[in-house]
Amino acid sequence: MTMTRVAASCAGDAEHAGLIALTDGLKSLIAYWADKPEDAFHYASQGADTAGSLRGTVGLWLLGLQARAAAVLGDEETVRTVNQAAADRRERVVHDDLDQLGGLFTYAPEKQLYYAVESEVLLGHGDARLAAQAEQAVLGFSDPSSPNWAFGDLAGSQCDLALIRLFSGDVEGSGMR
Structure with a gap:
């Protein structure tokens, strides 16, 4: 968190709204994993407020982070509401300087789907529609040569799919024995 605060200070000094928003996202991510x-x-x-007028994907990532945190809070x-806003906003994305850097600076459609599915999983949901979305998220991270591939996102989306199957009563399909 300390390094993220340093990065936030630098983003503020640079007066770069996208980087300022991104550092809020990093703080959110750290807090999420710190329970x-x-x-x-x-x-x-x-961060979503800061990114509200931006057209790149950082604003979408912040909405995804909001949805996951809201799900943990029940x-x-x-x-x-937030997932619908993110889906609507995806249609109007114009990649910016951060998106051009790639990696952690862009929020790919696969990752958006993964976060949306995860927020539903965190609420304990599991139905055929959600299972299909989870399968699509897993597929989106299944090719290690893809520029959007990430080991953690693949593992997370696979866990979400297993939980959805478990929640819907499909113990065999959950991969758990």
């Missing part, structure tokens, strides 16, 4: 969902939601919301309405 501090209130903080994760706060940072994601703060706020199903916010999850649905």
Whole structure:
């Protein structure tokens, strides 16, 4: 978190709204994995506000982070609202200087799908529609030569798919024995 705060200070000095928003996203991600969902939601919301007028994908990532944190907090309405806003906004994305860098600086459609599915999984949902989306997310991360491939995202999307199958009563399909 300390290094992220340093990066945020540098982004502020550079007056780069996308980097400022991105560092809020990093703070949210760190808080999420530190089991501090209130903080994760706060940072994601703060970054989403900063990125509200930007056309690149950083704003979409912040919405995905908001949805996941809201799901951990049990706020199903916010999850649905934020995921719908992200889906609507995806159609109007214009890749910016951060997206051109790639890697952590862009939010690929596969990752957006993974985050949306995960937010539903965190709410304990599991139905055929969600299973199909989870399968699509797994497929999106299955090719290690893809520029959007990420080991952690593949593992996470596979876990989500297993949980969806488990929640829907498909113990054999969950991969668990």
